[in-house]
Amino acid sequence: MHAIGVDIGGTKIAAGVVDESGRIVAQTRRSTDPSDADSVDAGVVEAVRELAAEHEVGAIGLAAPGFVSSDQSTVLMCPNLPWRDHPLRDKVAGALGTDVPIVVENDANAAGWAEFRFGVGRDVHDMLLLTIGTGLGGALVVADRLVRGAYGVAAEVGHMRVVPDGHLCGCGLHGCWEQYASGRALVRAARTAAANLPEAASRMLELSDGPKIKGPAITQAAQEGDPLAISLLADLGRWIGEGSASVAALLDPALVVIGGGVADAGELLLEPARQGFLNALSARGFRPEARFAIASMGNDAGIVGAADLARQ
Numbered sequence: 441m442h443a444i445g446v447d448i449g450g451t452k453i454a455a456g457v458v459d460e461s462g463r464i465v466a467q468t469r470r471s472t473d474p475s476d477a478d479s480v481d482a483g484v485v486e487a488v489r490e491l492a493a494e495h496e497v498g499a500i501g502l503a504a505p506g507f508v509s510s511d512q513s514t515v516l517m518c519p520n521l522p523w524r525d526h527p528l529r530d531k532v533a534g535a536l537g538t539d540v541p542i543v544v545e546n547d548a549n550a551a552g553w554a555e556f557r558f559g560v561g562r563d564v565h566d567m568l569l570l571t572i573g574t575g576l577g578g579a580l581v582v583a584d585r586l587v588r589g590a591y592g593v594a595a596e597v598g599h600m601r602v603v604p605d606g607h608l609c610g611c612g613l614h615g616c617w618e619q620y621a622s623g624r625a626l627v628r629a630a631r632t633a634a635a636n637l638p639e640a641a642s643r644m645l646e647l648s649d650g651p652k653i654k655g656p657a658i659t660q661a662a663q664e665g666d667p668l669a670i671s672l673l674a675d676l677g678r679w680i681g682e683g684s685a686s687v688a689a690l691l692d693p694a695l696v697v698i699g700g701g702v703a704d705a706g707e708l709l710l711e712p713a714r715q716g717f718l719n720a721l722s723a724r725g726f727r728p729e730a731r732f733a734i735a736s737m738g739n740d741a742g743i744v745g746a747a748d749l750a751r752q
Contacts, residue, residue: 441498444491445747446484447547448504450474450520454739455487457495458747462558464740466491477522484528485535492536500542501746502528503550510592512543519610543750549595550745551737552579553586555697557748559736564694568687569735570597570680572700575610576618582691586749598622602683621679623655623702630658630672640668659705673705674712681716681732688730689722699735706734 442465446455451474456467468490470483488500506518513529515521529542545553552561552569561567565584571577576598580587587594598618599611606615619625630653634641643666647657661669684696696717702709714732718724737744 441751442495443499443501443747443750444488444495444497445501445550445743445745445750446487446503447550447742447746448480448484448502448521450505453480453483453487454743455484455491456740456743456747457491457497458744460751462554462744462748464743466495467743474521477526480521480523481528481531481535484532488532488536492538498540499747499750500532500538500540501550501748501750502532502542502544503547503742503746504528504544505547507593508544508546508549510588510590512545512592515544516593541750543746545746545749546579546592546595547742548577549579549586549588550749551577551699551735551741552581552595552697552745553749554737554741554745555699555735556581556586558744559741560697560733561695566691566693567695567697568597568684568691568693568730569697569699570621570684572622572680572698572702574623576622577700580687580691580693582693597683597687600683600686602679602686617679617683621676621683623700625679626658626672626676626702627653627655629675630669633668633672637668644669655701656704659702659708662705662708670708673708676702677709677712678716680709681713681718682720684713684730684732685717685720685722688717693730694728696730696732697735698732699737699741703734710734 453470456464472483473479507516515523515526555561567581569579578595578597580595599616603615607619609616643661
């Protein structure tokens, strides 16, 4: 059975028709106004309607960037869109006039499910996905099941507190993991280093075309062999690994998958993450150790995962 998956972002919507092997057979995009909830809803409906006109589909999955209710119908809260207790499933179903099953899922959960079913996690039963972009998102699969929790908001691993009284997080707490293991954290550390050591940061500044160093410039400089950029990625990797060890103490995944823009750094990030994980792993030497891998589904993960979850 073909299904439609929709990946809803802050300024754009990507949608596709996905077959049972996880292959996208048709795709479309829409731009949206992130300040206007009706604009986002309309974009979702237009994208689904376009795809459904050309393909017979049996389910529709909507990947939303926020907390999703346990019945997979409502976006409880979205940090980058004006959705609060937003009945997304019913709004889309009503506008389409369809009785095809529609499922709403958190976007990181959708991406994690895609990696588990069709990507680097397809050979394991227990997996942690970390999406490392501006923030830190997560998805957990335990015993072949996506962990949603009692209220639909499980796997918000970025908001585990790792440093008491640490950096202020956008959630209102201090010391959350995403303040140390995210693209935002990497850029903050690079800009601080550049202010103190401008000569050492010269290549990153050059690639950023100005004093505000950007994440891709750090990765490129590190890939060119820049010592400071390599050190910054190593620090980020260490934080990723140490936090993953805390997750492992609770859920014991076989695999930790790293996705998001920072994952472009590859082994420059993975090797420090592995070492940080091992250094912080409880009972090391008396238990199997989780593997680390870069996500393989890329920007298609949200579409593929949402569509496949709608079929479950």
